[in-house]
Amino acid sequence: MSASASTGPGCAVRAPRTGATVAGFLVRRAAGLVVVLLALSVVTFALAQLAPGDPARAVAVDRIGDAATAADIEAVRAELGLDGPVAEQYLRFLGNALTGDLGQSYRTGQPVTSELAGRVPVTLGLASLGGGLGVALGLALGLASVRARGRFVRGVLRTVGLTASAVPPFWLGYLLVLYLALTLGLVPTGGMAGPSTWLLPMVVLALPLAGVLSRVVAVTVADALAAPHIRAAVARGASPRRILLREALPNAAGPVLTVAGFTVAGLLVGTVIVEQIFGWPGVGDYFAQAVAARDLPALQGGVAYFGFAIVAANAAADALHGLVDPRVRSVR
Numbered sequence: 001m002s003a004s005a006s007t008g009p010g011c012a013v014r015a016p017r018t019g020a021t022v023a024g025f026l027v028r029r030a031a032g033l034v035v036v037l038l039a040l041s042v043v044t045f046a047l048a049q050l051a052p053g054d055p056a057r058a059v060a061v062d063r064i065g066d067a068a069t070a071a072d073i074e075a076v077r078a079e080l081g082l083d084g085p086v087a088e089q090y091l092r093f094l095g096n097a098l099t100g101d102l103g104q105s106y107r108t109g110q111p112v113t114s115e116l117a118g119r120v121p122v123t124l125g126l127a128s129l130g131g132g133l134g135v136a137l138g139l140a141l142g143l144a145s146v147r148a149r150g151r152f153v154r155g156v157l158r159t160v161g162l163t164a165s166a167v168p169p170f171w172l173g174y175l176l177v178l179y180l181a182l183t184l185g186l187v188p189t190g191g192m193a194g195p196s197t198w199l200l201p202m203v204v205l206a207l208p209l210a211g212v213l214s215r216v217v218a219v220t221v222a223d224a225l226a227a228p229h230i231r232a233a234v235a236r237g238a239s240p241r242r243i244l245l246r247e248a249l250p251n252a253a254g255p256v257l258t259v260a261g262f263t264v265a266g267l268l269v270g271t272v273i274v275e276q277i278f279g280w281p282g283v284g285d286y287f288a289q290a291v292a293a294r295d296l297p298a299l300q301g302g303v304a305y306f307g308f309a310i311v312a313a314n315a316a317a318d319a320l321h322g323l324v325d326p327r328v329r330s331v332r
Contacts, residue, residue: 013025016060033315040307041097045090047303048296055296056082059106080106093300102304103297107289112301116283120305122192123282129198130205130274131267135260142217143244146225158215163212169270173204173277190278201274208270209263216259220252227251261317265310 056077060068063076077083081092096103097230102112138161145157177200181189185258188197224230225248232295233243289295 030315033311036306036311040311041304042090042092043139044300044307045093046305048300049086051294051296051299053294056080056108058294062106062230098306102301104296105290105298107293107295107298112297115286115298116301116305118281119281119286122280123268123275123284126201126237126274126280126282127205127267128283130202130270131209131264133202134206134209134267135213137206138213139217141210141214142221143249145214145218146221147240148243158218161211161214161218163211164207165215167211169204169208170273170277172207173274174198176200176203177277190221190280192280197278201278201280203276204277205267205270209260209267212259212263213256216256217252220255221248224248224251257317257320263315264313264317269304273284 044172054073057068057073059080060073060076064072074083081089084092092105100113102116105112105115106109108115141157141161145154148154148157177189180186180200187199191197221244225243230243230247233247238247271282272287274280275282275284276288283302283305287297287306289301290298
């Protein structure tokens with residue numbers, strides 16, 4: 001068969017190469033990522049400027065005490081670079097951020113970049129393990145709901161998924177600490193002393209994600225099983241397991257990837273809560289301390305980290321969806 005498709009006498013339109021289509025799709029996704037990150041930097045800086053209070057006064061009082069004078073405050077303001085126009089401050093912030101310099105923490109006096117570097121592996125490890133567990137549980141629960149025989153069993157599995165997705169992480173965390181750690185003594189209450197200390201934080205992060213994904217998997221796989229080619233495979237005598245794993249599940253991968261990308265935001269926000277509950281020295285704990293101390297460089301650094309992680313995860317899920325489903329590449 002010819003690689004070109006005729007559209008009329010003497011006319012032929014060559015089909016685009018798949019490699020070029022994929023490359024163009026990925027370039028468009030990367031360009032969109034840059035635009036979103038730039039917009040995020042503007043919003044982050046603007047919110048920091050609109051926050052109530054005077055950072056220069058807070059730093060002066062922290063250094064000198066209540067005896068800090070107006071001259072002391074102005075000197076600190078000039079030292080921190082807060083005495084220039086807002087546009088100039090933003091351009092300086094953006095230029096420094098592009099080189100990896102997020103400024104110095106008002107609270108500790110240390111570079112924000114180096115402080116985040118020591119905490120990012122903790123949060124990424126927790127989010128990765130919790131997210132992986134959530135995806136595994138969501139797939140298992142969703143597939144079990146599809147294969148369940150009987151309306152009662154399907155109803156129970158659906159209720160479990162809805163409940164898991166609706167439980168607030170802070171309430172679930174305190175509940176698990178109360179019963180599993182304090183009452184039964186099965187796991188430590190917090191800290192990072194060993195593998196046993198990872199269990200509760202992972203579960204708290206995984207259950208909401210598992211609840212959301214289980215419903216998406218159940219619906220998309222059920223729709224895929226109703227497709228004509230699936231009925232043809234059943235008529236040919238293919239086993240239910242092969243049909244489910246080889247035919248229906250790959251067709252449901254696109255929507256699952258999209259929803260998984262959207263839930264990354266909730267997963268990362270959950271790390272802030274989890275690290276506070278279980279005493280983990282991650283980015284979430286650093287961000288919470290920056291908010292409490294009105295530490296604007298640390299606050300901007302935390303927001304930049306979470307924003308980049310969320311946008312990058314959504315872009316990766318979007319790109320994977322496009323690679324899995326060629327129809328997505330044709331419309332984006």
